[in-house]
Amino acid sequence: MKPVKRIRSRSVVLPTKDIDTDQIIAARFLTTTSREGLGQSAFYDLRHNKDGSENAEFALNKPEAKGCNILVAGNNFGCGSSREHAPWALLDYGFEAIISTEIADIFRNNSLKNGLIPVVVDDATHEWLLKNPGAELEIDVKRATLVLPNGDSVPFPIDGFAKYCLVEGIDQLGYLLQQSDKIVAFEEARTWTP
Amino acid sequence: MSQSTLFEKVWSDHVVVDETTNTPAMLYIDLHIIHEVTTPQAFTVLRERALPVRRPDLTLATMDHSTPTTPVSSFKDLAVVGESAANQIRQMEQNCDEFGIDLIGFGHQNRGIVHVIGPELGATQPGKTIVCGDSHSSTHGAFGALAFGIGTTEVGHVLATQCLLQRKPKTLAVSVDGRLPAGVSAKDIILAVIGKIGVDGGTGHVIEYRGDAIAALDMESRMTICNMSIEGGARAGMIAPDDTTFEYLAGRPRSPQGSGWDEAVRRWRALQTDTGAAFDKSVSFSADSLQPMVTFGTNPGMVVGINDPVPDGGDDPSFRKALDYMQVESGKPMTELAVDVVFVGSCTNGRLSDIEEAARVLQGRKVADGVRMLVVPGSQQVKNQAEDKGLDRIITDAGAEWREAGCSMCIGMNGDTVGQGKLSVSTSNRNFEGRQGIGARTVLASPATAAASAVRGRVTDPRAFS
Numbered sequence: 001m002k003p004v005k006r007i008r009s010r011s012v013v014l015p016t017k018d019i020d021t022d023q024i025i026a027a028r029f030l031t032t033t034s035r036e037g038l039g040q041s042a043f044y045d046l047r048h049n050k051d052g053s054e055n056a057e058f059a060l061n062k063p064e065a066k067g068c069n070i071l072v073a074g075n076n077f078g079c080g081s082s083r084e085h086a087p088w089a090l091l092d093y094g095f096e097a098i099i100s101t102e103i104a105d106i107f108r109n110n111s112l113k114n115g116l117i118p119v120v121v122d123d124a125t126h127e128w129l130l131k132n133p134g135a136e137l138e139i140d141v142k143r144a145t146l147v148l149p150n151g152d153s154v155p156f157p158i159d160g161f162a163k164y165c166l167v168e169g170i171d172q173l174g175y176l177l178q179q180s181d182k183i184v185a186f187e188e189a190r191t192w193t194p
Numbered sequence: 195m196s197q198s199t200l201f202e203k204v205w206s207d208h209v210v211v212d213e214t215t216n217t218p219a220m221l222y223i224d225l226h227i228i229h230e231v232t233t234p235q236a237f238t239v240l241r242e243r244a245l246p247v248r249r250p251d252l253t254l255a256t257m258d259h260s261t262p263t264t265p266v267s268s269f270k271d272l273a274v275v276g277e278s279a280a281n282q283i284r285q286m287e288q289n290c291d292e293f294g295i296d297l298i299g300f301g302h303q304n305r306g307i308v309h310v311i312g313p314e315l316g317a318t319q320p321g322k323t324i325v326c327g328d329s330h331s332s333t334h335g336a337f338g339a340l341a342f343g344i345g346t347t348e349v350g351h352v353l354a355t356q357c358l359l360q361r362k363p364k365t366l367a368v369s370v371d372g373r374l375p376a377g378v379s380a381k382d383i384i385l386a387v388i389g390k391i392g393v394d395g396g397t398g399h400v401i402e403y404r405g406d407a408i409a410a411l412d413m414e415s416r417m418t419i420c421n422m423s424i425e426g427g428a429r430a431g432m433i434a435p436d437d438t439t440f441e442y443l444a445g446r447p448r449s450p451q452g453s454g455w456d457e458a459v460r461r462w463r464a465l466q467t468d469t470g471a472a473f474d475k476s477v478s479f480s481a482d483s484l485q486p487m488v489t490f491g492t493n494p495g496m497v498v499g500i501n502d503p504v505p506d507g508g509d510d511p512s513f514r515k516a517l518d519y520m521q522v523e524s525g526k527p528m529t530e531l532a533v534d535v536v537f538v539g540s541c542t543n544g545r546l547s548d549i550e551e552a553a554r555v556l557q558g559r560k561v562a563d564g565v566r567m568l569v570v571p572g573s574q575q576v577k578n579q580a581e582d583k584g585l586d587r588i589i590t591d592a593g594a595e596w597r598e599a600g601c602s603m604c605i606g607m608n609g610d611t612v613g614q615g616k617l618s619v620s621t622s623n624r625n626f627e628g629r630q631g632i633g634a635r636t637v638l639a640s641p642a643t644a645a646a647s648a649v650r651g652r653v654t655d656p657r658a659f660s
Contacts, residue, residue, distance in 0.1 A: 015511065016511075017510075017512040018394070018495075018512065020624075022624065023626065026632075027605045028632075030259075030260075030607060031260050031279040031282050033281065033282055034234075035235045035346075050614065076397075076427075079393050079427060079493070081329050081343075082343035083231075083232065083345075084346040102397060104394070104397060105363075105397055105427070106329055106424075110345035160215060161359070172351065172359055173243075173347075173355075175359070176220070176355045176359065177354065179211060179220060180355070183248075183355060183357055186222055194225060194252060194319075194322055
């Protein structure tokens with residue numbers, strides 16, 4: 001995996017609460033056998049009108065959203081399905097980080113394994129971010145801080161191991177495979193077998 | 195020795211490498227269930243790195259999500275699900291063949307939804323760790339297993355190592371006491387729970403459902419409850435195993451047999467939360483005054499009693515957006531709403547007792563004019579059992595469609611969709627925008643409520659039909 005150390009970008013804001021995985025990528029796009037090219041399906045039903053034309057009112061379609069790689073979302077982002085297609089689609093669309101007050105467990109795990117940074121902030125910071133789309137933000141992954149345009153540094157929680165893997169570009173499967181002896185020992189020592 | 199919760203007992207029995215500040219725990223997985231949608235990219239990684247599947251014997255494979263629910267005799271018939279879904283299905287067959295995994299494929303009498311066949315085969319057992327690339331893996335927690343959904347990268351981890359890297363989650367006790375009134379079912383309990391804790395109430399937690407109202411439930415009802423734990427934000431929900439659990443599992447093909455059975459039951463009986471063990475959070479409910487519940491919005495936490503008015507969300511724009519999408523008004527009960535489609539099925543409510551519950555309402559009645567009703571058994575075994583009882587006849591005589599097993603209209607990947615702007619009363623688990631197809635408006639409900647709504651053509655309190 002490519003290391004992710006620092007992200008600098010303007011923000012784009014989707015203030016809706018509880019944006020679920022089906023909105024991020026609808027199930028009809030999950031019949032793929034590849035993880036590539038899913039960006040075109042990201043937020044498809046929000047980005048398009050019923051007749052298939054582009055919905056010019058949707059925040060991501062506005063000219064100022066171009067080149068914004070940090071998504072600020074309403075409370076509780078990513079609830080619902082375990083589909084890893086959600087972070088794959090967001091990354092392919094161009095996002096590198098999601099900021100909210102809460103990020104659902106499975107979505108957060110899937111994001112961390114693919115280099116999409118889940119950033120959970122306090123209500124006051126969140127409120128400010130919602131009100132200031134286009135803010136120039138910096139995310140320092142190693143220090144686990146979000147730097148606001150005024151220079152204020154807001155810490156965010158991130159699992160130490162996940163952070164280490166992100167910053168060093170380490171793939172967790174390699175780490176697991178290195179523990180093979182311990183897996184064998186565990187299997188041999190069990191008092192019952194599944 | 196300190197007092198432990200059920201979750202902690204199962205967790206600590208599977209730790210291969212202890213958690214430290216710098217590294218998560220390495221957790222051994224006893225049963226890995228795989229399906230066609232969330233595995234192809236994981237097999238690609240194995241192939242790229244020339245890795246075998248470590249324990250094909252602990253891997254249970256089937257196809258359910260993108261499969262047709264009309265009869266299929268050959269791959270030529272897969273045209274009904276579209277080219278990419280058909281390709282995914284073929285890919286699953288190839289992957290299982292290449293990596294030495296037995297696939298419960300088309301034509302197999304045991305095929306069905308992952309979370310229906312695991313228990314049905316007796317592969318789901320108390321004290322196991324169970325994962326699947328599907329968030330409703332929480333279903334298996336009804337047996338006292340620790341079961342949760344994982345992403346495709348993690349599917350690759352389990353295929354290659356039979357292990358996962360996990361931080362230990364917190365615990366949430368959900369106690370439901372009292373006696374469930376007639377006409378109210380497990381689906382109503384779990385909808386009420388999610389309505390109370392919210393769709394993020396369980397984030398970071400494993401739920402244990404406790405109390406006499408839970409203990410009184412049969413296994414299929416317990417599965418309905420645990421299934422929707424993820425809708426409350428919890429990756430896993432568990433219920434301590436008891437005689438009801440053991441009776442369900444006895445004699446199933448993959449259950450322990452002979453002396454192994456007695457030994458297993460002895461071990462399983464210890465899987466109880468110790469008196470005095472502490473949970474990180476607790477909530478409690480009374481079942482006594484519960485009524486049939488329905489959702490009114492676009493997430494499963496937006497829930498209301500069937501005869502109660504839809505609440506007023508104030509000036510919350512997300513709430514207003516949800517009501518606009520659903521074409522629902524605050525202050526009015528959901529029973530005003532006209533129904534276009536009714537779906538009975540899914541890993542939440544696609545088991546025999548669910549189909550019986552719907553059939554009891556449909557018996558001798560007709561689905562209202564203009565309403566399409568689809569009844570999709572959760573597995574081919576459920577289908578066969580329902581047909582042995584003549585339920586298929588009741589369903590088709592009422593004017594509803596009786597299908598082959600699969601996820602079907604819960605997720606709308608296989609062509610079974612509700613239709614733009616149409617209102618569906620569904621026994622599935624998610625009422626997200628577009629979940630049942632583009633523009634579909636979903637009302638989640640119990641099988642009885644769904645069937646009653648089909649008969650009247652409006653969202654209907656099933657107690658009117660008892």
